[in-house]
Amino acid sequence: MKMKRIILAATLFLGLLAPIFGQQFGQGWTPNPQETERFAQTIPVEYQSQVQGQAAADNNADALLYRALAACLEAEGNTGRLKTRGPWKCITAYNQGDVGSCVGHGTAAALSVLNAVEILYRKEPQQFKAMHSADGMYGLAREAANMLGRGDGCTGSGAAKSVRELGTLYAIRYSPEMADDLTSDFPAKARQFGARGVGNLLKQEAAKRKTLSVYRAKSAVEAWSLIGNGYPINVCSNQGFAAKRDSEGICKPSGNWSHSMAIIGRRTTNNGRKLFLIWNSWGDNWCSGPYWQDMPFGSFWAEYAVVDKMLRQGDSFAYSELEGFPARSIPDYGSKNYLGFLEIQQKNVMAVLVFCP
Numbered sequence: 001m002k003m004k005r006i007i008l009a010a011t012l013f014l015g016l017l018a019p020i021f022g023q024q025f026g027q028g029w030t031p032n033p034q035e036t037e038r039f040a041q042t043i044p045v046e047y048q049s050q051v052q053g054q055a056a057a058d059n060n061a062d063a064l065l066y067r068a069l070a071a072c073l074e075a076e077g078n079t080g081r082l083k084t085r086g087p088w089k090c091i092t093a094y095n096q097g098d099v100g101s102c103v104g105h106g107t108a109a110a111l112s113v114l115n116a117v118e119i120l121y122r123k124e125p126q127q128f129k130a131m132h133s134a135d136g137m138y139g140l141a142r143e144a145a146n147m148l149g150r151g152d153g154c155t156g157s158g159a160a161k162s163v164r165e166l167g168t169l170y171a172i173r174y175s176p177e178m179a180d181d182l183t184s185d186f187p188a189k190a191r192q193f194g195a196r197g198v199g200n201l202l203k204q205e206a207a208k209r210k211t212l213s214v215y216r217a218k219s220a221v222e223a224w225s226l227i228g229n230g231y232p233i234n235v236c237s238n239q240g241f242a243a244k245r246d247s248e249g250i251c252k253p254s255g256n257w258s259h260s261m262a263i264i265g266r267r268t269t270n271n272g273r274k275l276f277l278i279w280n281s282w283g284d285n286w287c288s289g290p291y292w293q294d295m296p297f298g299s300f301w302a303e304y305a306v307v308d309k310m311l312r313q314g315d316s317f318a319y320s321e322l323e324g325f326p327a328r329s330i331p332d333y334g335s336k337n338y339l340g341f342l343e344i345q346q347k348n349v350m351a352v353l354v355f356c357p
């Protein structure tokens with residue numbers, strides 16, 4: 001046991017040195033169409049009817065789901081994940097380093113936003129603990145996909161299966177053991193979990209909080225309504241993007257990535273362009289160019305048609321803490337009233353945190 005602690009401490013230290021000598025960006029989506037189709041058959045067919053019902057009733061209002069997470073982090077006092085940019089307090093990005101653990105990061109980002117949405121928009125009786133652990137979710141996804149010990153990477157369906165059947169893990173310390181400290185993500189820990197799993201204690205903790213429902217989002221039409229009703233998406237595809245945002249915060253499609261990210265918002269520009277907000281896991285500074293308002297660090301907007309192409313690759317999943325994906329009316333705090341939104345939501349989240357059983 002002592003030797004294992006020494007080895008883990010050494011590998012974590014080496015992981016901390018990586019940014020000093022230059023950042024390499026990992027990817028790691030490893031599609032397995034047969035396994036994904038097999039898993040998709042386990043999703044209740046009525047979920048599709050629910051999503052179609054959402055689309056029919058959609059008011060097309062902006063849905064900036066990440067703002068729920070910013071409000072929860074602010075109210076909880078977790079200022080380490082918030083950084084000032086102009087007048088905004090913006091969420092910092094996940095960073096997978098050079099490990100192919102993107103599916104864990106995309107899953108953790110989507111779940112973190114979902115957790116905050118349920119607390120604030122739905123006023124669910126639960127407490128915001130922390131953002132989700134990307135390394136922990138990666139280990140669980142690899143186990144669910146039967147990929148432990150086989151290089152880097154995972155499938156989107158493996159992550160969806162893991163959140164539903166194995167559970168979820170927060171970025172907190174679950175025990176005094178270093179192996180159970182998930183407060184920070186490290187490339188070395190991602191590799192360890194990807195090779196051997198998260199261990200018995202963390203599996204037991206994960207099982208206490210399973211995500212009730214998952215749904216395979218197969219088109220931009222479905223994604224638009226899912227985001228509009230408060231259900232973030234872990235998107236997996238081979239679509240790459242230029243590392244530069246334009247004046248609207250949009251990145252143009254460019255090249256190929258075998259990559260997983262999170263879709264956490266939607267908006268329509270003044271000239272009618274429909275956009276999705278995608279949150280990447282390559283740190284705050286992988287991309288240059290202007291941000292649009294308070295969008296999280298490391299994120300970018302993508303065109304509707306581009307996201308449609310990504311989703312049609314068939315390995316992207318939305319998450320819900322409810323039974324299924326019922327249509328819900330999310331308050332439209334809008335993109336023009338953020339400061340008023342934050343004040344209202346901070347009051348809401350404090351009320352939820354204080355009065356929940």
